[in-house]
Amino acid sequence: MATPYQDRKLPAPVIYPENQPFWDAAGRGELLIPHCAACGPYWYPRPYCPHCGSDQTELKRSAGRGVVYSLSITRRAGPIAYAIAYVTLDEGVTVMTNLADCDLDSVRIGDRVEVVFKPTDGGPPVPMFRPVS
Numbered sequence: 636m637a638t639p640y641q642d643r644k645l646p647a648p649v650i651y652p653e654n655q656p657f658w659d660a661a662g663r664g665e666l667l668i669p670h671c672a673a674c675g676p677y678w679y680p681r682p683y684c685p686h687c688g689s690d691q692t693e694l695k696r697s698a699g700r701g702v703v704y705s706l707s708i709t710r711r712a713g714p715i716a717y718a719i720a721y722v723t724l725d726e727g728v729t730v731m732t733n734l735a736d737c738d739l740d741s742v743r744i745g746d747r748v749e750v751v752f753k754p755t756d757g758g759p760p761v762p763m764f765r766p767v768s
Contacts, residue, residue, distance in 0.1 A: 643715050647758025653682050656694055662759040666750045667694035668726050678728040699750030700725050700767070708739050722748055722764050736765040 650658050657680040660667045670676050671684035672691035683690055706720035718734040720742075734742055735751055747767040752760035 643713075643717060645753060645755040645761060647755045648761060650758070654680050658759040660694070660696075661752060661762060664752055664760075666697040666699045666762050668697045668724065668728060669693070670695050676726050676728045678730050697724060697726055697750070699762075701730075701748055701764070703734075703742060703744050703746045703748055703764075704729055705744060706734065706742060718742060720764065733763045734765065735763040742766060 648658065657667050667680070668676050668678065669680050669692050671687065671689050672693075673689055674684050674686045676695075677685055680694065682692060684692055701722045701724040704721040704723045706718050708716060708718045710716045716739055718739045720732055720734050721729050722732050723729045734748070735753055748764035749767050750762050751765045753763050754760050
């Protein structure tokens with residue numbers, strides 16, 4: 636059985652002026668998704684739409700629920716196993732993330748997940764996802 640993710644120490648994310656509002660929200664336990672006025676939601680947070688280049692974007696609160704699209708369990712990168720996953724949020728965007736608070740060997744593609752924020756070393760918490768029970 637794989638070790639739960641919460642045993643890993645997480646480095647603080649790099650914060651730039653462009654992504655500061657995203658990390659401020661994470662500090663409050665909110666997941667924000669960028670939306671383009673013309674194209675709709677996209678990932679990852681940045682001030683310009685990656686599809687059309689528009690600067691008519693805003694961050695909107697996400698419900699923080701989705702489905703595991705793909706995952707890979709890493710067992711040899713260090714002493715603690717962890718899972719990297721793509722999660723497709725109910726809002727339609729797919730995010731690269733980690734899975735947390737679960738038996739990594741029991742998670743499957745198609746499982747429903749919800750956001751959880753994990754502390755970092757000296758920075759804001761990072762969003763990860765755990766299976767919905």
